[in-house]
Amino acid sequence: MEEAGKQTTVTKWSLTKNSFIAFKKDWQLYSLIILPVIYLLIFKYLPMIGNIIAFRRFIPGGSIFGEEWVGLYYFKMFLSDPTFYKVFSNTLILAFWLLLITFPAPILFALLLNELKNQLFKRFVQTASYLPHFFSVVVVAGIVFEFVAINGPLNSLIEFLGGNRINFIQLPEWFRTIFISSELWQGLGWGAILYLAALTGINEELYEAARIDGANRWQQTIHITIPGILPTIVILLILNIGNFLAIGFEKVLLLYNPLTYETADVIATYVYRVGLESGSFSYSTAIGLFESIVGLILVFGANYLSRRLTDTSLW
Amino acid sequence: MKESWQYKTFRVFNVTILLLIVFATLFPFFNIVAQSFSSESYINAGEISLWPKGFNTETYQVILSDSMFWINYKNTVVYTVVGTLISLVLSTMIAYPLSKKRLKGRNFLTMFFVFTMFFSGGLIPNYVLITSLGFGNKIWAIVIPSAISVFNMLIMRTFFQNIPDELEEAAVMDGSSTYGILFKIVLPLSKPILATMMLFYAVGHWNSWFPAFIYFSEKELFPVSIYLRNLIKGAEASYGTGATNADNITQIASNIKAVTMVLTVLPILLVYPYIQKYFVTGVMLGSVKG
Structure with missing residues (x-):
């Protein structure tokens, strides 16, 4: 590593050259990654940058990055x-x-x-x-609703054990x-x-x-x-x-x-x-x-x- | 080997506990199945546990004759097929190059993908992006934002890495291109992982509801999960032609929910015995750090 540090310029140049050769020889492999990377940039990284509207005033229908800086207004x-x-x-x-x-x-x-x-x-x-x-998750929610419902099996068990039916989902x-x-x-x-x-x-x-x-x-x-x-x-x-x-x-x-x-x-x-x-x-x-x-x-x-x-x- | 009496007692206790867990896991679902075949009066009286009372299949007929149910069900099938295809293609396109040590910037690219597992744009910026791209009420709003799961991609990459290099080197000697190697050698060898990934993505798309919930406003485009969601949340929804007046609607509502739930999970239940082992191997592969 120490050695390499001294020869930065040479290494850098040969690295670019190596990359170029690797790319030319293997362009098909590199071509595969283009679409997924574009996908990631647009649908994952762009929304991250889109968080900037936390610091900018946003108008629906306007720019997705907002209109003007408002600083920490929304955080305050x-x-x-x-x-x-x-x-x-x-x-x-x-x-x-x-x-x-x-x-x-x-x-x-x-x-x-x-x-x-x-x-x-x-x-x-x-x-x-x-x-x-x-x-x-929709089915799970449905199952939960039915299970704890006022006339559901859980309440029937409670009643069987001598308790009163409870409207769980509203409490x-x-x-x-x-x-x-x-x-x-x-x-x-x-x-x-x-x-x-x-x-x-x-x-x-x-x-x-x-x-x-x-x-x-x-x-x-x-x-x-x-x-x-x-x-x-x-x-x-x-x-x-x-x-x-x-x-x-x-x-x-x-x-x-x-x-x-x-x-x-x-x-x-x-x-x-x-x-x-x-x-x-x-x-x-x-x-x-x-x-x-x-x-x-x-x-x-x-x-x-x-x-x-x-x-x-x-x- | 001799077992102490304490250990023997423990084993009896253990089997009992595990049986109770199995019962608790399956009961709520079997209760829904029983409800779907029961008449509403018994459901309202709270008498249904594991066996239907007042057995009837009318509720199934009501739901199955509701054209909106079929439209929404068909939508779910289409979204699942299209979404799974897109996911598989995109995941393979990135997982294969990342499995190659000779790829320049491999570590950086991997980090570039993995970072999105820990930090994301959040609900609102995503919503703003998708709507401003004009994806509202379009299938793309459902299938594109979730197209690549980084976790699944890493599982695929691990699998590709374990394919012996010699196989590919031999093909290079024969003059095959990278594409040729991918299609003729790597993908045919990767059928188990492709099947696993297909199932991971397909189950995910089948179960998805939230994107459709926020991006879709036209009923004709809803997946069946939204049809079900509207039923269980009591929102206005089409209860089918069987219900002619308001009384009837409230009367059969509980049945209707149960039937829709059963019909929604039915495809999952049908494939479950076959897919279970794929899911398990998939998760195991994913746990291998690499």
Whole structure:
């Protein structure tokens, strides 16, 4: 590297020349990437630049980059908007409980599956548990509505046990429970796949050795199984923390209603309503940009911490 | 190997727990199926669990004779086929070059794609872009913005990387061009991953509803997911010709929802036994860092 540094000009020139030769020889390979790159520039990077309307006044039908600079006007606006604090804290609370419950559950599920001796039964449990993952979020919302409906099976069970029927879907105090349960229902089996893969990768000899040392199954789990899947746990935890704020927005949009806004309204749904229903494009973009940047900081932060503490990281 | 009594107890407990999980997973769906065949009076009385009561197929007939249902269902098929084709072609076009170590700027390009997984334009800038491109009420609003999934693309790239270089080198000796190699050697060898990707994308497009929800205003263009969404959110929607007055509408509404849900997931259920293993291998491939 030191050597190369001294010969910058020469290297640079030969690099361009090499690139040119490589390109001429292999133009077909390079020609393939043109369309996907143009696609990415227009449909992914252009909207990123489009976030500039958070700092500019936007007129529907005008330029997609807005008309004139207004500085931090829209950011000051949402910082003095009480609803913003409400949806921000709703997002944090929902995200916190979601992570706390839906992150460890698939790990436990995979560990339980791993203890099964009968492979046929194991397959059956897996096949059944993956199914809800493939349902459209609209169908899942429909299933939730029917399940917790006033005349639905859950209320029939409550009545059977001597309680009164509850109109769950209209009560703000039940929204988080319903939402998190539905996420758990849909994601438990699917979330366990990577852990199951990691579990099959653990060297059988480690267990042999532990048994000879007199370790029981519980001790084997603590000292061999868990450390064996720890890298997978860490990687998925980083990804989860990175997506901390990106709560299943489409599902919230389907499951909530004005009666449950108090607990159900999150940043993304607020952005949707303020932006697309009320037409305040710049204002809602400012809130959305705030959320994206916090998300980005969370990914890099979690990755950095993990690299320092556990030597496992995404990059 | 001898098992302690504690471990034996645990195993009984474990099987019980897992059976309960299976039951809890399948029950809500089977309940919908039972409702779809039940008469509304039993549903309203809260008497349906896993078996239909007042068995009838009238609700199916009502929905299946609603022309709007068929129009929307057909739209979903078209959007899914077109969207999956576009996704497959574009993903292959980028995954194959990125699998080649000799490609200059390979790492930069990969980062260029991966970055979009962690940071995106957000709802409003995307909406502004798509509408200003004139995609409103057009199929492109649904199939283009989600055309490349970077996660799927990385899975494909990993698969292409694992194809032995010798096969391609032999073809180069025979005078094949890159395109020739791609079509005659790489793609035929990649049938498993192409099938997996096709299913990933097809299920995604089949289940999609939000783009149509925000970009489409004409009922004739809705996918069936929006038809269902309007039913379950109680918005005004066509309840079919079977319902002649308002009473009838509210009376059969719960059935109608159940039937539409069953018909919407039916294609997924039919292919599920076959696609399951593809999905699992796909996710495993994706987890390999590379």
